[in-house]
Amino acid sequence: MSNHQELLTGWGNTAPSLADVVRPRNEEEVTTDLQNAPGSLIARGLGRSYGDAAQCAGGTVLSNRGLWNLTPIDPLTGLVTVGAGVSLDELVSISIPAGWFIPVTPGTRQVTIGGAIAADIHGKNHHVDGSFMNHVRSIRLATPTGTLTITPESEPELFWATAGAMGLTGVVIDATVQMIPIETSYISVDTERFPNLDATMAAMASGDDDYRYSVAWVDCMTAGASMGRGVITRGDHAPKSMLEGKQTRHPLSPPASTKLAVPFTPPSGLLNRLSIKAFNEAWFRKSPKKRDGEIQSLGTFFHPLDGVDWWNRLHGHRGFLQYQFVVSDAHGDVVTKAIELLSSQKVPSFLAVLKRFGPHNPGPLSFPMKGWTLALDIPIGPPQLAGVLDQLDLMVGEAGGRLYLAKDSRLSPQQFRAMYPQLGEFERIRKTIDPQGLLASDLSRRLGIS
Numbered sequence: 294m295s296n297h298q299e300l301l302t303g304w305g306n307t308a309p310s311l312a313d314v315v316r317p318r319n320e321e322e323v324t325t326d327l328q329n330a331p332g333s334l335i336a337r338g339l340g341r342s343y344g345d346a347a348q349c350a351g352g353t354v355l356s357n358r359g360l361w362n363l364t365p366i367d368p369l370t371g372l373v374t375v376g377a378g379v380s381l382d383e384l385v386s387i388s389i390p391a392g393w394f395i396p397v398t399p400g401t402r403q404v405t406i407g408g409a410i411a412a413d414i415h416g417k418n419h420h421v422d423g424s425f426m427n428h429v430r431s432i433r434l435a436t437p438t439g440t441l442t443i444t445p446e447s448e449p450e451l452f453w454a455t456a457g458a459m460g461l462t463g464v465v466i467d468a469t470v471q472m473i474p475i476e477t478s479y480i481s482v483d484t485e486r487f488p489n490l491d492a493t494m495a496a497m498a499s500g501d502d503d504y505r506y507s508v509a510w511v512d513c514m515t516a517g518a519s520m521g522r523g524v525i526t527r528g529d530h531a532p533k534s535m536l537e538g539k540q541t542r543h544p545l546s547p548p549a550s551t552k553l554a555v556p557f558t559p560p561s562g563l564l565n566r567l568s569i570k571a572f573n574e575a576w577f578r579k580s581p582k583k584r585d586g587e588i589q590s591l592g593t594f595f596h597p598l599d600g601v602d603w604w605n606r607l608h609g610h611r612g613f614l615q616y617q618f619v620v621s622d623a624h625g626d627v628v629t630k631a632i633e634l635l636s637s638q639k640v641p642s643f644l645a646v647l648k649r650f651g652p653h654n655p656g657p658l659s660f661p662m663k664g665w666t667l668a669l670d671i672p673i674g675p676p677q678l679a680g681v682l683d684q685l686d687l688m689v690g691e692a693g694g695r696l697y698l699a700k701d702s703r704l705s706p707q708q709f710r711a712m713y714p715q716l717g718e719f720e721r722i723r724k725t726i727d728p729q730g731l732l733a734s735d736l737s738r739r740l741g742i743s
């Protein structure tokens with residue numbers, strides 16, 4: 294256990310705050326840290342949430358990376374018990390050669406098990422498999438009132454309250470996760486380009502159910518007839534029979550490690566309206582009009598951004614934010630209106646990713662719910678940005694939708710309460726394990742989560 298002050302930010306590099314950082318190595322040290330914290334405390338993983346969820350100004354931030362243990366995967370059941378500080382990258386490096394894959398993966402492998410549970414992360418398969426907590430069988434959770442093992446059967450309220458609670462129900466020590474069997478480390482991918490948003494959304498609504506994984510990249514920089522043109526990539530795990538050549542010799546290879554990195558943060562971002570427009574044009578043109586059955590590695594399909602370490606630095610010192618919302622199928626028009634608003638207000642978005650979600654799980658703060666989710670990476674800078682995002686908050690809230698806390702850095706407490714109607718239930722459960730309100734983060738203070 295060591296202790297020093299650090300200036301911390303999220304992946305978006307905005308709103309830094311100073312905290313004492315502790316690095317416990319086991320349950321006993323976590324308990325000591327919870328007891329000795331002079332003020333508030335929050336856990337932190339690899340800092341891949343975009344905003345202020347893993348920060349605690351003036352308090353204690355508990356790095357989970359010392360909580361590192363990884364038992365072998367049970368070859369019969371596919372269950373694995375993993376320390377909260379193990380990253381998905383580290384987990385798949387041992388699971389893939391053994392023929393198992395993580396049930397849900399976000400767009401990067403550089404997130405920890407603790408972070409995956411705290412955000413109840415989702416992937417390209419939410420419409421089929423749900424979110425991460427749907428595959429967690431038990432959690433060892435250290436709370437200010439003691440450590441307990443929670444399962445959906447033994448402690449359903451606390452278990453589901455922990456899904457998407459952003460660390461506010463306690464420190465995850467480890468968890469048992471149900472992995473999925475795979476024959477190969479490849480995905481059979483179908484790619485198709487669509488001339489505008491309506492065509493992209495219609496194709497997703499009618500065709501996504503035929504695939505386990507689906508995602509669309511959407512161009513938010515075009516207007517008129519090609520507004521929101523998109524490229525849909527969908528796929529399923531490839532069986533051995535689909536592999537050819539070199540792939541057949543190593544059908545279960547873990548993803549290659551990253552070789553490139555952005556070494557420093559340039560003073561002003563390299564990603565601006567012009568460079569993003571040029572990138573989007575090139576991306577759309579390079580995508581095939583239609584290609585079926587392409588064999589891609591798991592890394593290429595799920596984690597293309599992991600090819601370059603610290604790519605977030607490309608946004609410069611001002612940083613960037615990600616705005617991700619979900620709305621029900623009945624309010625799919627909010628996706629169109631959001632892209633129209635960004636395009637008409639000339640707010641650039643580097644990456645716009647559209648997915649379909651399946652049903653919500655019982656987690657009161659878990660983000661996914663049935664419908665459409667759009668995620669937009671936006672550089673900080675345009676003076677009109679704050680007003681445009683406030684307008685979007687209103688549109689999403691009025692449609693009964695919500696923003697993803699793992700990406701949020703700016704939502705107001707009023708909008709947050711309106712978007713998460715089960716917040717009262719969450720606060721009631723939280724009081725039972727943290728009556729003094731020890732667990733708090735910059736995000737929980739900003740949103741007024743008591």
Ligand SMILES: Cc1cc2nc3c(=O)[nH]c(=O)nc-3n(C[C@H](O)[C@H](O)[C@H](O)COP(=O)(O)OP(=O)(O)OC[C@H]3O[C@@H](n4cnc5c(N)ncnc54)[C@H](O)[C@@H]3O)c2cc1C
Nearest residue numbers: 338339340341342399400405407408411414415459460465
């Ligand atoms: C490039 C990129 C792509 C992404 N794509 C997706 C995506 O497709 N889907 C998706 O759902 N998310 C996505 N994310 C977001 C990311 O999955 C989440 O923010 C995740 O929580 C980050 O994990 P972390 O280990 O970095 O945690 P941190 O960012 O360090 O912390 C996130 C939250 O977890 C809590 N936490 C961390 N460890 C513990 C613990 N041991 N116990 C209790 N609480 C803990 C923290 O308090 C904080 O509230 C993406 C992020 C990036 C950078």
